[in-house]
Amino acid sequence: MRAIDIRNKYLKFFENHGHKVIPSAPLIPENDPSVLFTTAGMQPLVPYLLGEKHPEGTRLTDYQKCVRTVDIDEVGDNRHLTYFEMLGNWSLGDYFKEESIKMSFDFLTKELEIPVEKLSVTVFAGDEDAPRDEESANIWKSVGMPENHIYYFGKDDNWWIAGEEGPCGPDTEMFYDTGKEPCSKDCNPSCGCGKYVEIWNNVFMEYYKDKNGYTKLKQQNVDTGLGLERMNMLLQGKETPYDTEIFAPIMEKLQTLAKHDEISSRRIVAEHLRSSMMIISDGGRPSNVDRGYVLRRLIRRMTRHLNKLEIDLNELSGLIDLNIDNLKEMYPELEKNRETIKQVMIEEKDKFVKTLAHGEKEFEKAIAKIKQEGAKKIDGQVVFRLYDTYGFPPEVTSDLAREQGYEIDMEEFQKLFKEHQEKSRMGSEQKFKGGLADQSPETICYHTATHLLNAALKIVVSKDVHQKGSNITAERMRFDFSCDHKLTEEEKQKTEDLVNQWIKEELPVTVEEMKKEDAIASGAECMFIEKYPDIVTVYTIGNISKELCGGPHVKNTKELGTFKIKKEEASSAGVRRIKAILEK
Ligand code: SER
Numbered sequence: 001m002r003a004i005d006i007r008n009k010y011l012k013f014f015e016n017h018g019h020k021v022i023p024s025a026p027l028i029p030e031n032d033p034s035v036l037f038t039t040a041g042m043q044p045l046v047p048y049l050l051g052e053k054h055p056e057g058t059r060l061t062d063y064q065k066c067v068r069t070v071d072i073d074e075v076g077d078n079r080h081l082t083y084f085e086m087l088g089n090w091s092l093g094d095y096f097k098e099e100s101i102k103m104s105f106d107f108l109t110k111e112l113e114i115p116v117e118k119l120s121v122t123v124f125a126g127d128e129d130a131p132r133d134e135e136s137a138n139i140w141k142s143v144g145m146p147e148n149h150i151y152y153f154g155k156d157d158n159w160w161i162a163g164e165e166g167p168c169g170p171d172t173e174m175f176y177d178t179g180k181e182p183c184s185k186d187c188n189p190s191c192g193c194g195k196y197v198e199i200w201n202n203v204f205m206e207y208y209k210d211k212n213g214y215t216k217l218k219q220q221n222v223d224t225g226l227g228l229e230r231m232n233m234l235l236q237g238k239e240t241p242y243d244t245e246i247f248a249p250i251m252e253k254l255q256t257l258a259k260h261d262e263i264s265s266r267r268i269v270a271e272h273l274r275s276s277m278m279i280i281s282d283g284g285r286p287s288n289v290d291r292g293y294v295l296r297r298l299i300r301r302m303t304r305h306l307n308k309l310e311i312d313l314n315e316l317s318g319l320i321d322l323n324i325d326n327l328k329e330m331y332p333e334l335e336k337n338r339e340t341i342k343q344v345m346i347e348e349k350d351k352f353v354k355t356l357a358h359g360e361k362e363f364e365k366a367i368a369k370i371k372q373e374g375a376k377k378i379d380g381q382v383v384f385r386l387y388d389t390y391g392f393p394p395e396v397t398s399d400l401a402r403e404q405g406y407e408i409d410m411e412e413f414q415k416l417f418k419e420h421q422e423k424s425r426m427g428s429e430q431k432f433k434g435g436l437a438d439q440s441p442e443t444i445c446y447h448t449a450t451h452l453l454n455a456a457l458k459i460v461v462s463k464d465v466h467q468k469g470s471n472i473t474a475e476r477m478r479f480d481f482s483c484d485h486k487l488t489e490e491e492k493q494k495t496e497d498l499v500n501q502w503i504k505e506e507l508p509v510t511v512e513e514m515k516k517e518d519a520i521a522s523g524a525e526c527m528f529i530e531k532y533p534d535i536v537t538v539y540t541i542g543n544i545s546k547e548l549c550g551g552p553h554v555k556n557t558k559e560l561g562t563f564k565i566k567k568e569e570a571s572s573a574g575v576r577r578i579k580a581i582l583e584k
Helices: 003-016 042-050 097-111 134-143 228-237 249-255 262-281 290-308 313-327 332-336 338-373 380-390 393-404 410-428 441-460 489-506 516-521
Strands: 061-068 083-091 119-124 150-151 159-161 167-178 196-210 213-227 467-472 477-482 507-516 536-541 545-548 560-574 575-583
Touching: 003 083, 003 228, 003 380, 042 061, 042 119, 042 167, 042 213, 061 575, 083 228, 083 262, 083 467, 097 134, 097 167, 097 196, 097 213, 097 507, 119 134, 119 477, 134 150, 134 167, 159 196, 159 477, 167 213, 196 228, 213 228, 249 262, 249 313, 249 441, 262 290, 262 332, 262 338, 290 313, 290 338, 313 338, 313 507, 332 338, 338 380, 338 393, 380 393, 380 410, 380 536, 410 516, 441 477, 441 489, 441 536, 441 545, 441 560, 441 575, 477 545, 489 560, 516 536
Parallel strands: 119 150
Antiparallel strands: 061 083, 083 213, 119 167, 159 167, 167 196, 196 213, 467 477, 477 575, 507 536, 536 545, 560 575
């Protein structure tokens, strides 16, 4: 049996039991910006679980395209997937435990012909919020489940809710015994050793949880979910989903193209390729926020692993074709969107390739440094800088680190990432980065020019001059600084000349990381001390300028061209403003 045959059998079975087959909702939830992707079959059905009437009735079934990214770092092992398909059937205040369990048992044992000895089930053990689910256990016994294949567990295992709030309830989960040796005498479906694999989850959704606790819903619902790739793998007696027809053609192709046989890299490429294609096909596009950023991470990590396998990146187009040809029977939309999928993926790959080499060099430097220090973890600052400057998703940095036996400080990265997002949202990012809205070669030149101007003003005007702000576009720079008088013509000229002299001197621009206190003690200039984290980056230009700064900067002042002050004016009390340009 192939995956698509299991899907068809499932939908037919539930149709024969009075269910209406509804289409999969798109991966990108409609009208719900609160979640990134559809993560479960019940998600698009929440209003109906809460009591709204569904136009198709009270018994529904479907296959649902899902993306879950919590385990994205684990992809490459033998089981984690970011994209998967969930088969489901729902009772919206219609049948409850008895019919649900009977149908599941019949489908597994009669339709899929799984011997009952291979099945085990778990039910809710009960606590202060809801009673022990003897009822489900008794139903299982009545259909023929041996008593010693029925286990009771608490909320951690046998209660289902999406997130912190929403419809929820006790569940009964079905497990497939792979036939592996028990890991201990206490081996059971919840021990996670791999002997028992969860195949289906029936949630008896009759509660609603909010911050005040649990209340009963208007109706008793059933929400079930069966992971298609996993079921397919088990029925075919395969060890991993990559050995089934869903992934085998792409895995084989990757093997013929690769210069080394690194199975986890091939899995990462195959998995991320499929999930990116599905997301793009449903309207997702790469960007730096939310859904778009997840897609960007997937494509960039895939690209990195294609590189690692030493596969020519021009093969990507052919790999996409092969995958679409293989999957289009399951997902006809892939065929319809073939050209868009290719265009989006190839464009994103090209963007990443441009920065990949620089970023890897930067990474090597960071590794050399921590080796020297004898540290075990790459700190979040470095991970963040690779993200911010080179577009490295944390997974890519984490992969690079792991390959050399190091870990990354993900927590610190997440913290910095959140701060960064917050700042962009508040629109204060410009201030933080010295007005650097984009990172084109032009704006980077202007950015370095602000450091030179800052240093020149200190020499020509007064050592008490400090930067108060700046704003940069690709065409010009604006620089605000503390000063109690209008600059004289002579001061302006001298400042301009000094900056141009430094440009001609071809001064190197170097960057290092240090503790904030050390940076300040060394005399580094800094605009908003409280805005900087404990470890800071410091940019040094020759021996004339040293500033705390997020970068990026040119490598050498010779790249700047000719500096010209266009205007000098008042900005606010005690603050003057210079407008200047660089001519090439
Ligand atoms: N909502 C439950 C799950 O995701 C059952 O479908 O496991």
